[in-house]
Amino acid sequence: MNLTQYTLPHIERLQPYIPGTQPASGLTVARLHQNEHPYPPSPFVLQALQDLGSELIRCYPHSQGGELREALGAHYGVSxxxxxxxxxxxxxxxxxxxxxIGLGGKAVIPYPTFALYDNAAAAWQSEVVRVAARPDFTIDTEELAAAACDARAIFLVNPGAPTGLLLSAEQVERLARSTSALVIIDEAYMDFADSDQSVIRLIHELPNLLVLRTFSKAYALAGARVGCVFGGRALIRGLEKIKGVYPLNALSQRLAIAALADQPHMRRGAEEIRQTRASFSLALRAAGWAVLPSQGNFVLCTPPPQAVNAATLAERLEQNGIYVRHFRADRLEDKLRISIGTSEQMEHMLVVTSRLLA
Known part of the structure; x- marks a missing residue:
């Protein structure tokens, strides 16, 4: 029997989003390929884990994430x-x-960007218009707006993925004001930027703006799977109508509330990563690498011209217990995206890379 006969044709054709390699458990490796936080979450989170009671597991969670929504609203100055x-x-x-967006709807995205935006479009049979970044990988927001003249939405990651390049809040605001399309700004990496260019405050003024945030990066809760979206009440009500009955489990809600309550811990970790990013980028450039000026917790970089190609180097690094990300995609084939780990991990990577390229 051909079991694929039960799969819808567009799903059968869909190329799934593929995250970074998952190293086998028990191995001592440097996980510099998934933009995970290299340091533990807040002690508040660890205490929350210890304080868990059986009722939290026995009972259904709040279907709207009530306490967490209240905490997020208070923190970001929204309801x-x-x-x-x-x-x-x-x-x-x-x-x-x-x-x-839906069936036949059109979305505009820059290229390159987070591959899940393409994958989601294919899953919902939406059309995607890709607007190529400039040769230096900066994004022309006016070109994005022009491409969205008949589109339902524009998706933009800021700081960018996989580039780490940052647009100012003024540039994002001009984009949102210049189009009638829905503008979705994914600020997953904003807490690592040298200056806060978040546009969450603008949801009060702009009815076409949605802003995504995550607890996976700066709060070190990637395993808890907690994300949030900010927008006008009408947009949020639309999303509420189709969300799962219990989209976020009780444990994850509790951990996110604890993490959000400890802003000094988050800021200290982000600052440590910023400092390590700066020193690591400087060392790479001194060794002949081309490095984009990232504002995320990663760098996108090109090995020296005389070196082995990026794909081969990624394989050799993995053989030495260092996982980095190589994308087999246009304009990225010659590059590696390297997450910022601890200063010790980055120093070790520099030593190993120097030996491999000698």
Whole structure:
């Protein structure tokens, strides 16, 4: 029997989003390929884990993530009704496609960007218009707006993925004001930027703006899968109508509330990563690498011209217990994306890379 006969044709053709390699458990490796936080989450989070009671597991969680929404609203200066939480921002991206773009709808994205935006479009049979970044990988927001003249949405990661390049809040605001399309700004890496260019505050003024945030990066809760989206009440109500009955489990809600409550811990970790990013980028450039000026917790870089190609180098690094990300995609084939780990991990990588390229 051909079991694929039960799969819808567009799903059968879909290329799934493929995350970074998952090293076998028990191995001592440097995980510099998934933009994970290299340091533990807040002690508040660890205490919350210890304080878990059986009732938290026995009973259904709050279907709207009530306490977490209230905490997020208070932290970012919005109402709880302007926030929706989900099982990571990846689930919220799928919801946005389902609620606002849908079958035959058009979305505009820069290229290159987070591959899940393409994947979600294919899953919902939406059309994607890709606007190529400039040769230096900066994004022309005017070109994005022009391409969206008949589109339902524009998706933009800021700081960018996989480049780490940052647009100012003024540039994003001009984009949102210049188009009638829905503008979705994914700020997954904003806490690592040298200056805060978040546009969450603008949801009060711009009815076409949605802003995504995650607890996976700066709060070190990637395993808890907590994402949130901010927007006007009408947009959030639209998403609420199609979300799962219980989109976020009780444990993850509790951990996210604890992490959010400890802002000094988050800021210290982000600053440590910023400092390590700066010193690591400087060392790479001194060794002949081309490095984009990232504002995320990673760098996109090109090995020296005389070196082995990026794909081969990634394989050799993995053989030495160092995992980095290589993308087999146009304009990225010659590059590696390297997450910022501890200063010791980055120093070790520099030593190993120097030996491999000698």
């Amino acid at each position: 709880a009704e302007q926030v929706l939480c989900g099982n990571g921002s990846s689930e919220l991206i799928q919801l946005i496609y389902r609620a606002f």
